[in-house]
Amino acid sequence: MAHTIADLAARLGLEHAGDGTLVIARAAEPAHAGPDALAMAMSPKYAEGLAKGHARAAMLWPGADWQALGLAAALFAPRPRWAMAGVCEALDPGYDFGTGIHPSAHIDPSAEIGTGARIGPFAVIGARARIGPNARIAPHVSVGEDAVIGADAILHAGARIGARCVIGERYIGQPNSVVGGCGFSFVTPEGSGAEDVRATLSGERQVRAQKWHRIQSLGAVRIGDDVELGANSSIDRGTIRDTVIGSGTKIDSVCQIGHNVQMGEDCMMCGMAGVAGSARIGDRVLLAGKVAVNDNIFVGDDVIVGGASRVYTNVPAGRTILGDPATKLETQLEIRRVLRRLPRLAAQVARLQEAVFPGKGSG
């Protein structure tokens, strides 16, 4: 994984200066970088760190005086985060998926395994499942009957792909992620309290016995190309149709996606976010950490939902929203400004009340 500075510059399309033959074997924060590391110092605030560390080469901000910083070589990053991606890709040690198919794996004779696929100890591949070429499958993974896994997919330890689910190319399933749990869909013979509340938006309702009867999930989960699902995250199957995740969508750890959800392409869903059953999410939607999206609603293309927001109603395309309940970002920032001084506002109203309606109390 070692690279010369000149190689890295060419690979990343960046300018470099100094000794292009210098070899770096790792990346490091400036203060902790040894002489074999590329110090990641993409803004002037890292200059002090560089002085503390022992880097001979660094990724710097454009125009940085690399010689004054005591370096033997430098790369220059006009877009630091993009350069970071390039460096991490170049230096990634990757994971050990073994070679070929481990003899302890249990593969149904009717399954088809693509050329170059690697399958680890104790993995289980069900009947008629199809594993794409060069897929890498870690120990303790299970792939259900009739499931399809695309080429170059990675399933980390304990990842689950349920029966009949179809997964695109280059999918990454983090450890213990689950695709294809049953939908959470139940019904009572005569109607439930929850249905009454939804119909009337009122808490006044008749209490009655209710036994939940399961609605089996006939659908599966269908996932496009280049999708990632985080550790301990879960996507449920659909009832009649499939739950669908569009190509390019990235889902973080400990997230949940309910049955029938239709999520578009190139979305990003951050840690602990959840999308309830039958919600439809457009393309390029960003759900920040801990966001909740209500069931059966629609979130348009390019919507950005700020951290920990709760989305109860449809959101038009392109909007940026925040809060519980979520409102337009600007509205929410105003609401929060007033909220912080709400006790003062209440005291002010009490004084006005006393001045305008003396002796009438807080009315």
Place this chain on the structure above:
Amino acid sequence: MAHTIADLAARLGLEHAGDGTLVIARAAEPAHAGPDALAMAMSPKYAEGLAKGHARAAMLWPGADWQALGLAAALFAPRPRWAMAGVCEALDPGYDFGTGIHPSAHIDPSAEIGTGARIGPFAVIGARARIGPNARIAPHVSVGEDAVIGADAILHAGARIGARCVIGERYIGQPNSVVGGCGFSFVTPEGSGAEDVRATLSGERQVRAQKWHRIQSLGAVRIGDDVELGANSSIDRGTIRDTVIGSGTKIDSVCQIGHNVQMGEDCMMCGMAGVAGSARIGDRVLLAGKVAVNDNIFVGDDVIVGGASRVYTNVPAGRTILGDPATKLETQLEIRRVLRRLPRLAAQVARLQEAVFPGKGSG
């Protein structure tokens, strides 16, 4: 899994019309239904979809003119969601749990396996565990020592049942669900900052060193009949007594139930909801998605808690609550109405202030 329309009608107790001998092999949304599918079109809004698809048979709303819709046969559903449950059950392909006990499963010689139970590759059954008749156990499931699994239970891939836990009949554990993690219970020798805050409801406290000492969980988890636990959800064991989940209760994916919780019968707990340690939940309680219930509180029978609410205090039986902190539904809807126009309210108060106390600023 194919059925004639007449068979389905009899099985579901529904009226039908047209060619009762027509065979359907699947269910589909109206617009995507082929000639072998039953189109699910239980309200007039689906008429357009029916025209786009190629269904010859449909599940329709009562009184629908099936012939005008171009169908050869129809079923009529007075309660659409209930009919949906019946159709999905009739057409459910189920899951492949193999036949009998897979030779690679590791079953302790002292375990008892009920007749008809099926156990998949690499499953582990601990010492003295008892598996009920016809239970279906998927690959990579573990059942701890002295645990009991009821008849007809289903444990999907990677589901965990800890030592000494007792699980009722027809339990469904979704992939990677966990029953019987240790309770999260710690103590410091001399009292902790959190205890001080709880006692005084004040942030003024002495900061001190604190080392957490573990309180071992002597209890297990006891689960009634007909309970379901979602993918990546977790129920912790109790400290002295068992954590208890009543019969008929359904728990969605990515949920958490803390140690000592006593949850009643026929409850429903939606995705990403959590109940903290030692809370008691009545019967038929509904916790919507992302709800949080505080530790050590009591939520009465038939309570409905709306989406993403935070319940910090006891809730009397029959109440419908919403919000953070949760209040009665009607109160919360009023609060939210005012919240949305809070900046306007503040501006109004500022103008009143200026009119009543001129030149005094915002008080």
Place this chain on the structure above:
Amino acid sequence: MAHTIADLAARLGLEHAGDGTLVIARAAEPAHAGPDALAMAMSPKYAEGLAKGHARAAMLWPGADWQALGLAAALFAPRPRWAMAGVCEALDPGYDFGTGIHPSAHIDPSAEIGTGARIGPFAVIGARARIGPNARIAPHVSVGEDAVIGADAILHAGARIGARCVIGERYIGQPNSVVGGCGFSFVTPEGSGAEDVRATLSGERQVRAQKWHRIQSLGAVRIGDDVELGANSSIDRGTIRDTVIGSGTKIDSVCQIGHNVQMGEDCMMCGMAGVAGSARIGDRVLLAGKVAVNDNIFVGDDVIVGGASRVYTNVPAGRTILGDPATKLETQLEIRRVLRRLPRLAAQVARLQEAVFPGKGSG
């Protein structure tokens, strides 16, 4: 696991009275205690329960009249929760991790297994991994290549330790917990809508196509001694540096910790709490259930964050905070008091408006 009362008193450093030779085999709640159980009745409110049960011995509050309560022996607990910890430790039946290394476990020949370590069926230990002495590893656990597990660590069923992660002594990984999923770190070549919103704090932005490019995680996860990670919880690896969890920190079930997080020592993180990427958390910080901590912020030593709070900005050491957005505890309690009567406040303002600016409407 049976103990005499005198033994327990010596072991726990507590005073006792009555028949010190009485043997107890278990602990129980007072009302459900049989004659072989120690009834846990550490406050006078349990006296009634004692009368209902059949305990001959109890853990009582200091000064309790054990003879009047009909007991043959008693222990006295000045700090009940601490005494509880001692009793549970004394009576803990523990878990069956088998003896030695199960023949079905797959251990890479280059791995080092410490003396006394126990490894269960179907566990997988990767290349060059080092397992500490007396570690206990349950079925279906995976430990990646080059990972290090400290002495006396416990990995419950399905727990994952990723490649190159380093785990301290006495670590407890609950079932299906994950250490070392990849960081959730992506970048677009030209900047994304989310970056625009963060830079301007405004929802006004240009919508554009964006494809997410993965930033590989070069870092791992480094965990100190005496750390616990709950069932279905996840800690992601770092990008350049490691994600770090300090010694003595306890993390509950269904929690998430993002990439690069630096968490201090002796923290407590309760169920469903989440800490987003690159946040720094001090020592002895308590995050209550469902708390969210924003990415890239700093939470000082000894901070206590109340239940379900959302922390968006830096928090100075020693502070107690609550709410969404989190404020000082006292401020939030005041805000909530006003919030509950917000509709009344709005009506009051409307009346003032009508009195001061008659006929002008609500302004």
